Amino acid sequence: MAEIIIKQVAKSFGTFQALHSIDMTIRDREFMVLLGASGCGKTTLLRIIAGLETPSQGEVWIGGRRVDHLPPRERGIAMVFQNYAVFPHLTVFENIAFGLRMKKLPQQEIDKRVNRTAELMHIEQLLKRYSGQLSGGQRQRVAVARALAMEPDVILMDEPLSNLDALLRLEMRAELKGVLAESKSTAIYVTHDQVEAMSLADRISVMNGGKIVQNASPVEIYRDPAARFVGSFIGNPPMNFIKANRQDIGRWRVAGLDLYGPSHGASSLEFAIRPEDLTIGEGGFIATARVVEPLGAHTLVTCEVDGKPFRAVLDSDLKVAPGDVLTLIPKPDRIRWFDPETLLAV
Template structure:
């Protein structure tokens, strides 16, 4: 197993800048997710680590060895593609044995390893089949088997769960995580699904438009987003954002939006005011309470629509002409048009600079 270091890596395709100055350190045996919307450069990054793309600039290191110019076959990486990319003309057995045959491993050794991996992934009874005779979940296991059988230093997974149905995805999520912890292979996992990234990865690298936005463990990403993009991307339903000015009146700090004024905790207000006055406030749907009578320092709004989710409900609330989403337990009957007040958890609100989108607090 190795550490993987991406040192100022960029990849341009003609005028298109797919990845810009990416710095990433992935620890030995760590499970890192590259998370971002489609076209953010995460798959390009993965293909650079695999050696299929050569970086336009920068270096890639496995431990202390510079592998930037090495072809894929000399890197000892295993990769599972989004489409699984099983060789359709080979049986499952031959698919898994393929990397070993290329390495000229003795025949009985190949047989032993293929069977061992098949057992690990529970696909022993499928070995004689062709990929076209397998279900999506089985194909995914075979692809994983092919990647694991060569005992790679780094395992690369490109949206391996995206072609599975929702139920199987949840099962495979846990299974993949268990497998990774068991084998302790340094793993890079590309996904656009934040739930996948949050639930599986040790650390998540959030990317957007070719740039790294934040690289942190899941809880930190959730609780301390570095900027507006990360704040909006992580969490479902997404964080609510409200634009407004920070004002100081008689030594007290207020957040002043077009429709309401909110008194802030003094220390927080001071910090924000020292940086900028034009801000965007963000709060997560679960960090606000709906109350039915007016109290000091609350926001008045009207119920717009209620979306029941079973255990929870999402209440859409109209404040002026903005709509915010609040996640809460079903309780009091809420009817559209009804007047309500929002009480925010003041310790869990976020402020971002309006100009740069960077988090202040």
């Protein structure tokens, strides 16, 4: 069992508070992604779990053991770094075997684990090469294989695909998800790339300003953001937001439309809708197209609604040109509402 429990973990660097009382439980064999912009605290939290940083307060538990006082080698973890960290003077075989030799495992066991993980990562034909002879994608596979060969309870990954080109990232994402499912390790993966997060995670913890804003499945994060930040950060393009003024209990005026919404006592809320949850028809928002971007199967249209930018993802068969006036209808079950003061969903 490799359940990870984070209890009230905080971290300060001088006067800068990098993490604020983080509480989190990562289930055994779960794939958890820490997602957020640069500086949000996700890598600091990962390094605290790894033992590379000491928390200013709080506890870290792995597999029922408190480990925040233990050195990294005693925590049952392996780590994959953004810069690969493979040894240029060693062959691929020796790179993968490095940690196993440090554990003084028998040569037969080392051979078995190296060959198995190399096969999993499709690099078995590279075992005799030196890392200087490998491409970036191949070096990243070696780094992952080296971590997996340790058969760790927990594998930690800090933006491991960020240095790869788009096509390689797509290929590695698919392989990584399958390989980690087979490995039976609990995985924590740090990224700022929402596509990686959505495609890989069992659950996503969205971080902002050293806090966890929402912790949920990818579908829930996408469909039901708990805070305005999540709606604006997740999705490409992100959610549209328009001020809504209360007309009556449960009725709101949004850019000239009367819509049913929450029975909230505030005089105003923020209406939110994803660009792909809009259709063209009658009785919707009056929008003037400003920029039209063909994207293959879809067309992204940046419009002006109520004097502000408003994006719609439309079928590419619809012919739209800058200056066209559109009527955009929001799908009622996809509308979300946020409190402008707390910035939380209502």
